[in-house]
Amino acid sequence: MRVLITGFEPFGDEAINPAWEAVKRLPDTVSGAEIVKLLVPTAFGSCGPALERALELHAPDAVLSVGQAGGRCDLSVERVAINVADGRIPDNEGRQPIDEPIRADGPAAYFSTLPIKAVVARVRGRGVPASVSNSAGTYVCNYLMYLALHAVARGLPGTRPGTVAGFVHVPYLPSQAVDKPATTPTMPLETVVEALEAAVEAIVDTREDLRVPEGRTC
Ligand code: PCA
Helix, strand or coil: CEEEEEEECCCCCCCCCHHHHHHCCCCCEECCEEEEEEEECCCHHHHHHHHHHHHHHHCCCEEEEEEECCCCCCEEEECEEECCECCCCCCCCCCCCCCECCCCCCCCEEECCCCHHHHHHHHHHCCCCEEEECCCCCCHHHHHHHHHHHHHHCCCCCCCCCCEEEEEEECECHHHHCCCCCCCCECCHHHHHHHHHHHHHHHHHCCCCCCCCCCCCC
């Protein structure tokens, strides 16, 4: 099995992105699966082509994309990507779409095809807080998750019907919080790495997702 793991470049006012910092520290093999790592630009225009090139080159069995979600306090396993781009800030190429569809001919949303509940359970089993998130936002992370699932749905080169894809958001690293309010949640880098490793294990080992409640009222 081959797993493509993507991590974003820093964006906004940040000098680092914990997603890429953690992805690049992952081992090259997890649970017997080969890990391929890809740094992705935080830009609406170029993240999709970067992903599609990697799909074609590596033909992975699973795609796990990772992004920073400043303000979140745990590993957020995204359930859904929606067909809208609405940038709070311009991306790294200066583009700031407002209420634009990602793909005009695409569905309103795609659900993650990763075993999201098994991932949450495995990460918690390592002593790291994790939860199912029902919104990946409307910025570049949601955009890339949507495009990965769209690529599989449309049978783009390097995909097959059984290719699974999804997204996890990670908190700020402690070093990113020194200039932020004292209540800003953070997670140490080695903990993020541990959580991602556990997530990959769950993706590799799980045939059928757990049927356990992870719903929310808000
Ligand atoms: N986080 C942003 C984009 C890149 C990243 O790491 C997001 O949540 O959309």
